[in-house]
Each structure stands twice: as structure tokens, then as C-alpha cells.
Amino acid sequence: MSTLSLTSAFSLLLKRDLVLAYRRRAELVNPMLFFVLVTAMFPLGIGNDTKLIEAVGPGVIWVAALLAALLSLDSMFRSDYDDGSLEQFMLSAHPVSILVLAKILAHWLVTGLPLFIVAPLLAVLLNIPASAIPTLMLTLILGTPVLSLIGSVGVALTVGLRRGGVILSLLVLPLFVPVLIFATDAVKTAIVGIPTTAQLSILSAMLVGSLVLAPMATAASLRISLS
Amino acid sequence: MTASSTPSSPIAYEARSLLCIRDDRILFEDLSFSIEPGQALVLEGRNGSGKTSLLRILCGIRLPESGELLWDGEDIFKLGPEFHEHIAYLGHKDGSKLDLTPLENLRIARGLGKAREGIELEEALDQVGLYGFEDIPTRNLSAGQQRRLAIARLLITDAKIWILDEPFTSLDRKGIEHMERLFEGHLNRGGMAAMTTHHRIGFKEEIQLVRINLSER
Numbered sequence: 001m002s003t004l005s006l007t008s009a010f011s012l013l014l015k016r017d018l019v020l021a022y023r024r025r026a027e028l029v030n031p032m033l034f035f036v037l038v039t040a041m042f043p044l045g046i047g048n049d050t051k052l053i054e055a056v057g058p059g060v061i062w063v064a065a066l067l068a069a070l071l072s073l074d075s076m077f078r079s080d081y082d083d084g085s086l087e088q089f090m091l092s093a094h095p096v097s098i099l100v101l102a103k104i105l106a107h108w109l110v111t112g113l114p115l116f117i118v119a120p121l122l123a124v125l126l127n128i129p130a131s132a133i134p135t136l137m138l139t140l141i142l143g144t145p146v147l148s149l150i151g152s153v154g155v156a157l158t159v160g161l162r163r164g165g166v167i168l169s170l171l172v173l174p175l176f177v178p179v180l181i182f183a184t185d186a187v188k189t190a191i192v193g194i195p196t197t198a199q200l201s202i203l204s205a206m207l208v209g210s211l212v213l214a215p216m217a218t219a220a221s222l223r224i225s226l227s
Numbered sequence: 228m229t230a231s232s233t234p235s236s237p238i239a240y241e242a243r244s245l246l247c248i249r250d251d252r253i254l255f256e257d258l259s260f261s262i263e264p265g266q267a268l269v270l271e272g273r274n275g276s277g278k279t280s281l282l283r284i285l286c287g288i289r290l291p292e293s294g295e296l297l298w299d300g301e302d303i304f305k306l307g308p309e310f311h312e313h314i315a316y317l318g319h320k321d322g323s324k325l326d327l328t329p330l331e332n333l334r335i336a337r338g339l340g341k342a343r344e345g346i347e348l349e350e351a352l353d354q355v356g357l358y359g360f361e362d363i364p365t366r367n368l369s370a371g372q373q374r375r376l377a378i379a380r381l382l383i384t385d386a387k388i389w390i391l392d393e394p395f396t397s398l399d400r401k402g403i404e405h406m407e408r409l410f411e412g413h414l415n416r417g418g419m420a421a422m423t424t425h426h427r428i429g430f431k432e433e434i435q436l437v438r439i440n441l442s443e444r
Contacts, residue, residue: 005338008338009338009339012334012335012338012339013335013338013339016324016327016331016335019327019331020324020326020327023326023327024326079324082320083320083321083322083323083324083325084318084319084320084321084322084323085322085323085324087286087288087316087318087320087322088316088322088336088339089339090288091286091287091288091311091314091316092308092311092339092340093308093309093311093312093339093340093341094308094339095308096308099339226288226289227283227288227289227290
């Protein structure tokens with residue numbers, strides 16, 4: 001197979017998933033709405049203790065982002081599994097890991113990117129100083145793709161189970177923890193005004209590592225789930 | 228494609244002593260056969276005798292417990308995607324996206340496989356009797372029309388072997404006859420097929436059928 005037809009298969013699949021997401025946009029809003037609601041409820045629950053809100057702010061945003069990602073994961077392969085499209089992908093003349101990468105990218109564009117876009121507003125709500133908002137944005141743009149990539153392996157393993165939701169959370173949440181730790185630490189450090197290069201480098205390393213490894217692991221897991 | 232596809236040795240799909248176990252039950256063991264160009268393998272047997280499992284094994288989706296599958300003399304699991312460009316699979320599920328139109332579904336199917344030269348997507352839809360339905364969401368088509376769309380998918384790739392699991396489900400009598408002509412066309416072009424069906428197949432006499440009954444072995 002030539003490289004050209006592989007790239008066209010990649011973009012075809014990416015476009016397909018975006019079109020499908022657009023045609024079912026009501027479901028699309030769910031993760032973002034969850035993210036906004038959870039973060040917006042915190043200041044109301046804590047009261048007018050601005051010091052405390054400021055201290056928990058980065059953690060709240062990131063925990064909400066993580067749970068929103070988890071909430072949206074199941075939809076990554078579910079409908080393709082149910083209607084038989086997944087079997088067709090596995091029988092494609094192209095490497096499955098590349099096709100999987102297209103699906104993960106589409107999933108992130110639809111569920112991860114909106115979180116990144118609304119985050120500055122929520123940061124203001126949680127009293128995070130303006131100087132730390134760029135760092136928060138950076139952690140989100142580096143961290144949320146990692147969540148989608150790692151999550152895809154878990155989803156691929158559980159897609160064949162009738163009720164895989166709980167197992168998926170147990171499987172995937174521990175792997176999300178490093179992202180959570182380094183991302184919130186980066187934001188907290190930025191609030192104090194110390195450089196955050198170290199944490200951001202580690203997040204970038206996680207992104208690169210999962211970008212290379214996750215699609216292959218996902219392709220293998222899908223093969224197991226279907227056989 | 229491969230060097231050995233010379234006229235003297237036509238490409239064959241060969242299965243050697245396959246064993247399939249499902250839920251601790253042996254569905255079939257020591258099953259060997261080969262399919263050559265122009266031939267169709269027809270699987271028969273009771274419900275639950277392993278017809279679908281065998282077809283999924285032939286696709287490479289499911290692994291046999293033991294045994295070998297050779298495409299043109301090479302193990303299909305070693306060939307991987309290189310083998311996949313030769314097969315088109317029509318399973319129980321259509322594999323079409325209900326939110327997309329028939330045309331969009333076919334475009335994706337063509338992109339995933341190795342496109343066949345000289346056939347437009349509209350032409351393939353016309354051949355299965357879906358002309359005029361190309362821009363309607365697949366969800367709004369009837370069950371039989373959705374099955375026809377799945378069959379159209381077979382026509383647009385360059386696959387040599389068609390693996391068909393109950394291809395005639397929800398088709399009307401006329402539709403079945405029409406699809407049989409399409410399958411014959413594929414076999415006459417030197418294609419191969421492996422299929423299960425509860426319907427009595429009305430292929431023309433010159434088509435060579437290899438029948439295997441899984442419940443009488």
C-alpha cells in the first residue's frame with residue numbers, strides 16, 4: 001500500500017468521525033457540560049474563602065477534566081463495535097494502528113479540545129491568577145491528548161464486554177494519575193511564579209510516549225476484543 | 228501483487244486441519260479445504276455448528292485453536308494487511324454507519340480497502356438497486372436496502388475473495404436472484420467466495436461449489 005492511500009485513509013476516517021460527531025451533537029456536549037458544571041459548582045460549595053478556592057483551583061479543573069475524559073471514552077469505539085464497522089477496520093488493507101490514531105485524534109478534537117477552550121473562563125471562576133492561565137492551558141493541551149490515547153487502550157479492551165464501564169474506570173484511572181500530578185503541580189508552581197519547564201517537559205514526554213505506543217496497543221486490544 | 232501469482236499456479240486459499248473450540252465445545256476439528264479462483268465454498272450445518280466462526284477465522288478476525296490458513300502459500304497472519312486487501316467480509320452486521328448516507332459509507336469502505344478500478348460509487352449503488360437513495364441517511368433505508376448497501380461494498384474494492392455470512396438476510400426474492408447474479412459475476416471474473424446461507428443457492432451450473440456440512444462431519 002502506498003503512503004498516499006494511507007494518508008487518505010487517515011483523513012477519510014478522521015473526517016468520518018467528525019461528521020458523525022456533528023450529526024449527533026447533542027451527545028457531544030455532554031462531557032464539556034459535565035466539566036463546566038463540576039468546576040462551576042465548587043466555588044458555590046466552598047463559599048467565599050478565596051484563599052482556599054485559589055489553592056484547590058488547579059486540582060479541581062484537572063480532576064473535572066479527567067472525569068469528563070473518562071465519561072466520554074466509552075463512545076470512542078462503542079457504536080463502531082455495535083454496527084460492525086470495527087470488523088471492517090480490522091480487515092482494512094491499512095495498518096490498524098494508523099486508523100486507530102485517526103479515531104483517537106477525532107475523539108480528542110471532539111471531547112478534549114472543548115475543555116481546553118472553556119478552561120480560561122473556569123480558571124477565572126476559580127480565582128486562578130491571570131499569570132498562571134497560560135500554564136494551565138499548556139498543561140491541558142499536552143495532557144488531554146494523553147488521556148484520550150491511554151484511554152483508548154482501556155476502551156479497546158473493554159468494548160466487547162456488555163457492561164465494561166466500571167472495569168474501564170479501574171483500568172484507566174491509575175494510568176491517568178501521573179498526568180494529574182504533573183499537570184496540577186505545574187499550575188500550582190506557575191501561581192507562585194516559579195518556572196514550570198520540568199513539569200511541562202515531563203507532560204510532553206508522556207504525550208510523545210503515548211502517541212507512539214498507545215495506537216499499537218489499542219490495535220492489538222481491539223483484535224483481542226473482536227476474536 | 229505477489230511473485231507467485233503466475234498462470235501455472237493460480238492463487239488459492241487453503242485451510243489445513245483447522246480446530247475451533249467455543250465455550251469448551253469443539254465446533255470442528257481437522258477441517259481442511261482449499262478454494263480456487265471461480266470456486267465458491269458453501270458452508271452448511273445446523274445453527275451453532277460453527278459456520279460464522281469458520282468465516283471469521285477465514286477473515287483472520289478470529290484465531291483458530293490450531294491449524295494453518297494459507298493465502299497463495301503464505302500464512303495469512305504473517306501477511307496481515309497485505310492479506311486483507313484481498314478479502315471483503317460481509318458479516319451479520321452490515322458495518323454501515325446509520326448516520327451517514329450510502330454514498331458516504333461507500334466512500335469510506337473504498338478508502339479502507341484497495342479500490343477497484345473502473346467502477347464509480349454511484350454505479351455500485353445502481354447495481355444493487357439503490358440508485359436514487361445515495362443522499363438519504365442510511366438510517367431511513369429499509370432493512371433489505373441496508374443489506375443491499377452492504378453488498379455494494381463488495382463491488383467497489385479489488386478483493387479476490389468474498390466472505391459472506393448470510394448475505395441474503397432481509398432481501399426479497401427478486402433481490403436474492405439479483406445478488407446471485409452479482410456473486411456469479413465475481414466468480415466468473417476469477418474471484419472466490421466463502422458463504423453461508425439458509426437459502427438454496429441458485430447459481431448457474433458452471434459455477435463450482437465446494438460444499439462443507441459442519442454438522443455431519
